[in-house]
Amino acid sequence: MASATLGARAGVRVKSRTEIPRWVWALPPVAVLGLVFLYPLALVVQQSVTPDTGGTSLQPYADVFASSAFREALGTTVWLAVGATVGCLVLGFALALVIAFVPFPGGKAVAKFIDVFLSFPSFLITLALLFVYGSVGMANGLWTDVTGAATGPFQFLATPWGVLLAEITYFTPFVMRPLLAAFSQIETAQLEVASSLGARPARIVRQVILPEALPALAAGGSLVLVMCLNEFGIVLFTGAKGVTTLPMLVYGKAILESDYPGACVVAVVNVLISVGLYGVYKVVSRRARA
Incomplete structure (x- = not known):
């Protein structure tokens, strides 16, 4: 043994x-x-940090930071990302509220379609908008057929507002998905009690639903903000003139100008901003799950 x-x-x-x-x-x-x-x-x-003249230097950073093109691209990137995020939060909250709490035929199918929509490439949504609101799209074609005008009135798609519309259209489901998950955790008894006490729908949304949705809104908004900062396909496919974001500036410097040090400087700045915001997103998501 x-x-x-x-x-x-x-x-x-x-x-x-x-x-x-x-x-x-x-x-x-x-x-x-x-x-x-x-x-x-x-x-x-x-x-x-490698100029075309050779050696190691921070001169490419100084040249890029001093250029008006970089400052304009940075400003355009920020306001488009912030504007699209705000639009997605408002629209996503409203749509998720209807899908979750307003019974209608096909509501479950719509909720499932949102999951499928998340897999669509961004340029596909842009092409769809071009078919509808483009210079030779359906809306302008219908207008010219009815009125006999040479051109239609819908010319906004090739402007910053068109880019903003395309980004809101594409990224709104990324806000709706966590909201629908949060709404599914709300007990209907809370809503019934609030309604029986005489609370109107607007007050129920403000005092009962919105507090439960804030963590999901913060997480979804942070994710959309990061994705909008790095969006390239939507800006490229809309063909918006004068709309240059940081990813577009990288493309322009590398492909059109052959300025590889400058393109890498802009790319490094874009990566640093994205990583910082992604860290904020992870913190917000962790608190939302807590």
């Missing part, structure tokens, strides 16, 4: 000696991550 016990202990001892450390299992994914993501990012950072 004693020998069997000693043998078992020896087996355990041998097994512990041959066990592979946990950090070894982490090496393959870390190596892949470094090769696929960190190494290209390091090359971008390196190129941003």
Whole structure:
């Protein structure tokens, strides 16, 4: 019996000696991550401090920060992202409120369609808007057919307001999804009690539903803000003249001007802003789940 016990202990001892450390299992994914993501990012950072004249210098940063094109692109990016986020929060809250608390035929199908909509590429929504409101779209075509005018009145899609409309259209479901999940946790008994006490729908929304929805609104709004800052396809496909965001500026400097240090500087700035906002999004999401 004693020998069997000693043998078992020896087996355990041998097994512990041959066990592979946990950090070894982490090496393959870390190596892949470094090769696929960190190494290209390091090359971008390196190129941003390597002027065309050679050597290492912060002159590309000074040149980019001093240019009016960068300041205008930064301002355009911020106001489009903030405007789209506000629009998505307002529209998303209203639509989610109707879907969750106003019974209508097909409500569940609409809620499921939102999940599918999240997988659509952004340029697809932009193309749909072009077919409807473009210069030769359905709305302008119908107007010219009825009135005989040479052109239609809907020419806003190639302006900053068209970009804003496209971003709100595309990103609103990203706000609705967490809102619908939050609304599903609200007990209907609370709403019934508030209604039986004489509270009107507006007061119920303000005092009962909205407090429960604030964490989801904050999380969804933070995510939309990060995504809008990095949106490229919508701005490109709308063909909006004079609308240059930071991603568009990177494209212009790298492809059109062959100014790779300048393009990398703008890319680094864009990444830093996005990472900072993503950190805010993670904090807000963690508090929303708490």
